[in-house]
Amino acid sequence: MTKPLLIIDDDTRLTAVLERRFTATGNYSVTTFDRASSALAAPAQPCYAILLDMMIDDELGLEYISALKDRYQPQHLIIMTGYASIATTVTAMKRGATDYLAKPASFNELISKLEGQPATAAVEHKPLTAAQAEWEHIQRILTEHDGNISRTAEALGMHRRSLQRKLQKHSPTKK
Incomplete structure (x- = not known):
């Protein structure tokens, strides 16, 4: 049985690639939206996970976390952003995100987060520049x-x- 996955991102190339890769695993059925407001306007459906971009044109993904969680009740809601910071990570987690990834994130990293497995590559911790x-x-x-x-x-x-x-x-x- 496939797990329903929502991808909400205004980068159409990224969403097309992610949709193709997740579908190819045979474990996910993917629905994409280019805006969080569009996802909220769509008919409610069961959802295993949501991948949500933080900056979507004029929408801030952080502001939609609670509404998306209430509507779809996903097990995972992962914020993806090219503008990662500790402050936005804390805000996302306080609002109900289950994880936070800086773009570009590898497909294996996304799968690891969704499946609750540790990432295969060890992360080397370096001091901030x-x-x-x-x-x-x-x-x-x-x-x-x-x-x-x-x-x-x-x-x-x-x-x-x-x-x-x-x-x-x-x-x-x-x-």
């Missing part, structure tokens, strides 16, 4: 100010435009 520490600090202050750029910039002692430029860059990744 200066850029990563700055990114984490900005994300924490931004979360404390409910996403308000002006108040966050003031709290950080920088100009609003400087903060916006920093946020427009992708988060620094661990190498």
Whole structure:
């Protein structure tokens, strides 16, 4: 019996690849949505897991976690993001996500999370770089100010435009 899986992401190439890979395992039946609001408007169906992008056009995936969990009652709700930070991880978990993955995540990593198995590759822990520490600090202050750029910039002692430029860059990744 296949497990129903919802993938909610506005990256159509990624969702097509994930749909094909999950379906090919023979263990999952996949439904995709390009917006969280579209998933909530669709008829309710049983669901084993939801893979939810954090930044979907003008929607913030974090804001839809509770509603998606109430509607579909998945065993797993995994947030996927290219903008990973400790602050958003904590927020996602507090709102009911069962896991949080930084993009790009390998297909094996996704399968491991869904099946509750430890990842096959050992993770090497390295200290944060200066850029990563700055990114984490900005994300924490931004979360404390409910996403308000002006108040966050003031709290950080920088100009609003400087903060916006920093946020427009992708988060620094661990190498």
